[in-house]
Amino acid sequence: MMSPAIELSNVSRKFISPKGKVTLALRDFSLQVREGEFCAIVGPTGCGxxxxxxxxTGLNPPSSGSVKVFGKPVSGVDPKIGFVFQADAVFPWKSVLDNVACGPIxxxxxxxxxxDKAADWVRRVGLAGFEHHYPHQLSGGMRKRVALAQTFINEPAILLMDxxxxxxxxxxxAMMQEELLGLWSERKASVVFVTHDIDEAITLAxxxxxxxxxxxxxxxVYDIPLPRPRATEARYTPEFIDLSRQIWADLKAEVSI
Structure with a gap:
């Protein structure tokens, strides 16, 4: 039987403040993500x-339990893993082309x-003609396209998105969600996508x-049976709306406790 791409088993994670206060972020948490699967995680603020x-990523080891990537314990930063952050991780002094080329170099x-490889990825994310622009000359959506090109050019087997x-x-x-699904469908990386937006989670995962x-x-855990390719219009179907209501009921129960 093939090992999962990602496997967290009975993981707990504690943080200790400078004054010695202990905060438990995760408790007895288990998750498996199959190769090529798009998995979204939703939850209340502060749930880990x-x-x-x-x-x-290996940057934040568990206090107890185990974390494996492709069947091997995580022991450091793995070059097979790509990460897209909430904030734009671009170098403001570099052009679009040079930002995208940084990883391979x-x-x-x-x-x-x-x-040359970066030029191809700039084109693929719809930024042809902007190769020599700098981040401050781009819109928020365009900078996010740069971030996607920066990540996908390294051909990650696992993609983490916060x-x-x-x-x-x-x-x-909505445009960036469709862009992401298009890129993912070509590469089929295993994705863990963190979001507060239930509709976004259902649309993508x-x-x-x-x-x-x-x-x-x-x-x-909710399996999403909606067919792919999945466009933004899918969220207006009865199946989508029913899933959204069910997930919201689960979240609301946690927030209301």
Whole structure:
């Protein structure tokens, strides 16, 4: 039987403040993500969603339990993992092309070849003609396209996304969701996508995991049977609306406790 791409088993994570106060972010948390699966995580503020991503990267080891990537214990930062943050992780002094080329150059690719590869990815995310613009000359949606190109150019086997579209307006957010699904469908990385937006989770994911209030653990899991390719219009179907109501009921129960 093939090992999951990501496996967290009975994980707990404690944080200790400078004054010695202990905060338990996750408790007895278990999650498996299959190869090529798009998994979204939703939950109340402070339930450990971002902490979960930190453990998968190896930057935030668990206090107890185990975290494995492709069947091997996480022991450091894995180059097979890509990360898209809520804030734009772009270098303001570099052009769009040079920002996208940074990853391959850092990994040892010849700079000329890296820029050729970056030019292709800039085109693929719809920024042809903006190669020599700087981040301050771009809209929020365009900067997010740069971030996606920066990540996908490294061909990650696992993609971790921490509320990457939350700062965008509704129309741009919908466009970026479709852009992400298009790129993901080509590469089929295993995705863990953290969001507060239930409709966004259903639009994007194969499976939505709902966490309890902190310390977080799994409250419920919803398989999303909506067919792909899945456009924004899918959210107006009765199946989508029913799923949204069910997930909201779970979340509301946690927030109301």
């Amino acid at each position: 969603k971002s902490t979960t991503l930190g453990m998968i 850092f990994r040892g690719l010849d700079p000329s070849a890296a820029r 509320e990457p579209f939350s700062a965008l307006d509704v129309q741009t957010r 194969d499976r939505v995991v709902v966490l309890t209030k902190g310390p977080g653990s799994v409250k419920s």
